[in-house]
Amino acid sequence: MTFAKEFMPNPTNILIIGANGQLGTELSFELQKMHGYDHVIKTDLYLPRHKVNQEGVFCQLDVLDKDGLIEIIKRHNIKIIYHLAALLSASCEKKPLQGWQLNMDGLLNVLEVSHALKINRVFWPSSIAVFGPGSPKENTPQHCTKDPATVYGITKLAGERWCEYYFAKYGLDIRSIRYPGIIGYKSMPGGGTTDYAVDIFHKAIHHEPYECFLSENSYLPMMYMSDAIRATLQLMESDPQKLSVRSSYNISAMSFSPSEIYHEIKKHFPDFLCTFKPDFRQQLADSWPKSIDDSIARRDWNWKHEFDLEKMVADMILNLRV
Ligand code: AKB
Numbered sequence: 001m002t003f004a005k006e007f008m009p010n011p012t013n014i015l016i017i018g019a020n021g022q023l024g025t026e027l028s029f030e031l032q033k034m035h036g037y038d039h040v041i042k043t044d045l046y047l048p049r050h051k052v053n054q055e056g057v058f059c060q061l062d063v064l065d066k067d068g069l070i071e072i073i074k075r076h077n078i079k080i081i082y083h084l085a086a087l088l089s090a091s092c093e094k095k096p097l098q099g100w101q102l103n104m105d106g107l108l109n110v111l112e113v114s115h116a117l118k119i120n121r122v123f124w125p126s127s128i129a130v131f132g133p134g135s136p137k138e139n140t141p142q143h144c145t146k147d148p149a150t151v152y153g154i155t156k157l158a159g160e161r162w163c164e165y166y167f168a169k170y171g172l173d174i175r176s177i178r179y180p181g182i183i184g185y186k187s188m189p190g191g192g193t194t195d196y197a198v199d200i201f202h203k204a205i206h207h208e209p210y211e212c213f214l215s216e217n218s219y220l221p222m223m224y225m226s227d228a229i230r231a232t233l234q235l236m237e238s239d240p241q242k243l244s245v246r247s248s249y250n251i252s253a254m255s256f257s258p259s260e261i262y263h264e265i266k267k268h269f270p271d272f273l274c275t276f277k278p279d280f281r282q283q284l285a286d287s288w289p290k291s292i293d294d295s296i297a298r299r300d301w302n303w304k305h306e307f308d309l310e311k312m313v314a315d316m317i318l319n320l321r322v
Pocket of ligand 1: 090180191
């Protein structure tokens with residue numbers, strides 16, 4: 001790992017905030033491959049513990065420290081920011097005020113500083129959690145009632161409004177996606193409601209039983225990590241004139257229940273056993289859509305998923321077995 005002071009500034013440098021997280025880990029990797037290790041500045045609240053996060057340039061940063069953020073942007077001549085640091089749904093329910101503070105103040109720091117320092121482009125992730133009990137459950141459209149019943153969803157919906165505001169008022173080129181649950185093998189999620197769909201693989205691969213914290217029939221929208229990364233990079237490279245949504249885009253790939261993923265994994269591990277014991281996260285899942293209509297993303301920037309349940313399970317197992 002190279003520490004920040006050895007870094008030579010370049011006009012196209014990219015900043016990743018929350019680089020050690022589930023999405024940050026894989027996005028950093030792709031951006032480093034595309035732009036070169038020295039042009040991607042990874043930051044996180046904590047030093048990277050896992051080997052996969054230790055390649056490239058790293059600076060420790062708390063996104064709530066606005067001066068620290070400004071200093072890193074100036075020092076590294078940053079032009080593009082991916083702001084991924086957040087508390088996810090289950091963590092937000094446990095620590096509502098901390099969730100609000102990190103998710104909102106963190107975003108507002110990034111928006112303010114990006115506007116003041118003339119950052120070219122910003123990415124910020126939203127979530128299917130912006131939808132709530134009053135939203136249609138099936139094929140939830142881009143534009144419909146949004147009444148999130150979770151702290152996380154409230155922060156994401158408020159965040160979307162702020163993104164649109166900064167775009168309309170200051171012309172800040174901020175782009176966003178409402179991610180469903182993301183499943184990948186290189187990094188672990190933490191503190192989310194959809195985490196079960198990653199945890200279950202790690203038990204199966206080690207021939208251990210899994211107790212799922214959602215009920216067997218809880219359908220949720222999900223996406224394989226490679227599709228999520230491709231969508232993010234594709235949106236960030238899209239012609240700004242073609243983007244009709246400046247809050248956050250619905251995107252979709254597959255929907256399944258815990259029972260369906262269990263039976264798909266069982267095709268590879270016939271002895272694998274999964275039981276279901278719903279906890280407080282069930283209520284969160286119940287308030288979210290079962291499937292998403294992403295026709296506007298497909299029209300505006302040609303979004304198309306590649307992985308369905310069967311293909312995703314086979315690829316996860318292939319890679320986790322290595
Ligand atoms: C969570 O479960 O909190 C996240 C999400 C759906 O945004 N994966």
